[in-house]
Amino acid sequence: MTNEVLRLEDVRLTRGPKTILDGVNWTVQEGQHWVMLGPNGAGKTTVLQIAATRLFPTSGRAWVLGHQLGKVDVFELRSRVGLASAALAGRIPPGESVSDAVVTGAYGVTGRWRETYDASDQSRARDLMAAFGVFELADRSFGTLSEGERKRVQIARALMSDPEVLLLDEPSAGLDLGGREELVSALSEMAGDRRAPVMLLVTHHLEEIPPGFTHAALMAGGRLTAAGELATTLTDANLTDAFGMPLRVIPNGPRWTAVSTR
Numbered sequence: 001m002t003n004e005v006l007r008l009e010d011v012r013l014t015r016g017p018k019t020i021l022d023g024v025n026w027t028v029q030e031g032q033h034w035v036m037l038g039p040n041g042a043g044k045t046t047v048l049q050i051a052a053t054r055l056f057p058t059s060g061r062a063w064v065l066g067h068q069l070g071k072v073d074v075f076e077l078r079s080r081v082g083l084a085s086a087a088l089a090g091r092i093p094p095g096e097s098v099s100d101a102v103v104t105g106a107y108g109v110t111g112r113w114r115e116t117y118d119a120s121d122q123s124r125a126r127d128l129m130a131a132f133g134v135f136e137l138a139d140r141s142f143g144t145l146s147e148g149e150r151k152r153v154q155i156a157r158a159l160m161s162d163p164e165v166l167l168l169d170e171p172s173a174g175l176d177l178g179g180r181e182e183l184v185s186a187l188s189e190m191a192g193d194r195r196a197p198v199m200l201l202v203t204h205h206l207e208e209i210p211p212g213f214t215h216a217a218l219m220a221g222g223r224l225t226a227a228g229e230l231a232t233t234l235t236d237a238n239l240t241d242a243f244g245m246p247l248r249v250i251p252n253g254p255r256w257t258a259v260s261t262r
Contacts, residue, residue: 003029003030004027004028004029004030004063004066005028005029005030005032005064005065005164005165005198006026006027006028006051006062006063006064006065006165006200007026007027007028007061007062007063008024008025008026008027008047008050008057008060008061008062009025009060009061009062010023010024010025010059010060010061011023011024011025011050011057011059011060011061011062012024012057012058012059012060013046013050013055013057013058014058019222020043020046020222021043021046021047021057021222021223022221022222022223023060023223024043024047024060024222024223024224025224026047026217026224026227028165028198028200028215030198031198031214032198032214032215033191033198033199033200033201033210033212033213033214033215034198034199034200034201034213034214034215034216034217035201035202035203035209035213035215035216035217035230036048036200036201036202036203036216036217036218036219037203037204037206037216037217037218037219037239037242038204038218038219038220038225038242038243039204039220039242039243039244040204042219042220042221042222042242043219043221043222043223044169044202044219045085045169045170045202047219048083048085048167048169048200048202050062050069051064051081051165051167051200052078052081052083052167053069053074053077053078053081054083056069056070057069064077064081064165065077065080065081065164065165079107079161079163080161080163080164080165081163081164081165081167082105082158082159082160082161082163082165082166082167082197083158083166083167083169084151084154084155084157084158084166084167084168084169084171085154085167085168085169085170086169086170086173087169088110088154089150089154091110092110092142093110093142093143094141094142094143094144095141095142095143096110096112096141096142096143097138097139097140097141097142098129098134098137098138098139098140098141098142098145098153099125099126099129099138099139100112101142101153101157102125102128102129102153102156102157102160103117103121103122103125103160104157104160105156105157105158105159105160105161106121106124106125106160106161107161121160124160124162125156125160126138128156128157128159128160129153129156131156131186132152132153132155132156132186133152133182134149134152134153134156137149137153147174147175147179148174148175148176148179148182148183151171151172151174151175151179151183152183152186154171155168155171155183155186159197163197164197164198165197165198165199165200166196166197166198166199166200167199167200168187168199168200168201168202169202170202170203170204171183171187171201171203172184172203172205172208180207180208184208184209184210185210187199187201187210187212187213188210188211188212188213189212190212191210191211191212191213191214192212199213201213206234206239206249206256206257206258207255207256207257209230209255209256211254211255212254213230214229214230215227215228215229215230215233216228216229216230216233216234217233218233218238218239218241218242219242220241220242220243220244225238225241225242226238226241226242234249234256235249236248236249239258245260245262246260246261246262247259247260247261248260248261
């Protein structure tokens with residue numbers, strides 16, 4: 001499994017009587033960039049939380065970067081996985097400066113405490129803030145930022161540890177059209193860089209798939225309903241099955257959209 005970034009084998013996750021994931025089998029290889037689509041409650045965020053080593057399957061087996069969950073020190077493994085999500089953003093102290101919110105990603109902690117950062121950490125934080133257009137906000141408090149600014153800060157933070165995989169849970173949620181397009185453009189540029197980590201992007205909308213992403217996974221009802229290369233997976237039949245309504249997929253150059261055929 002040396003070339004596998006993520007492997008799920010018959011993964012189930014339950015909470016009391018509720019089944020959240022139901023027999024998910026999925027493999028992500030080095031060099032791939034995946035988008036995961038599906039309706040609310042499909043299980044997309046839960047899969048991402050397992051990939052981030054924040055959740056463990058109730059049954060089945062999961063490997064992250066070649067290590068089986070339950071048989072590895074996840075705290076050491078987490079430094080190799082970058083995560084940007086609403087849940088994580090909620091743990092960043094609102095009074096934390098943007099520069100501290102980003103640099104603390106080097107240790108995977110939220111909230112500056114007694115840890116120290118060397119010149120290379122500070123330099124990397126500045127470079128990432130500049131790359132995602134938030135360098136001028138370095139001294140601002142995280143809690144004063146707009147939704148779009150927070151999203152960009154989160155991604156810069158997620159890249160601080162130079163992760164091997166970057167997990168993005170609905171990074172465009174709450175953004176206006178301009179903010180969404182800026183983010184899609186930034187992720188597309190990353191996808192075209194051979195040095196970039198493997199990316200797993202959760203979204204509800206085909207319009208938010210950045211050019212350069214290679215694969216798609218569709219989920220519904222806690223199950224993986226389709227997975228594979230983008231062009232062969234984003235079909236009318238697969239989207240219709242996942243979302244439970246008749247849909248037509250429309251390629252638009254390097255971008256995609258979908259419309260109802262009712």
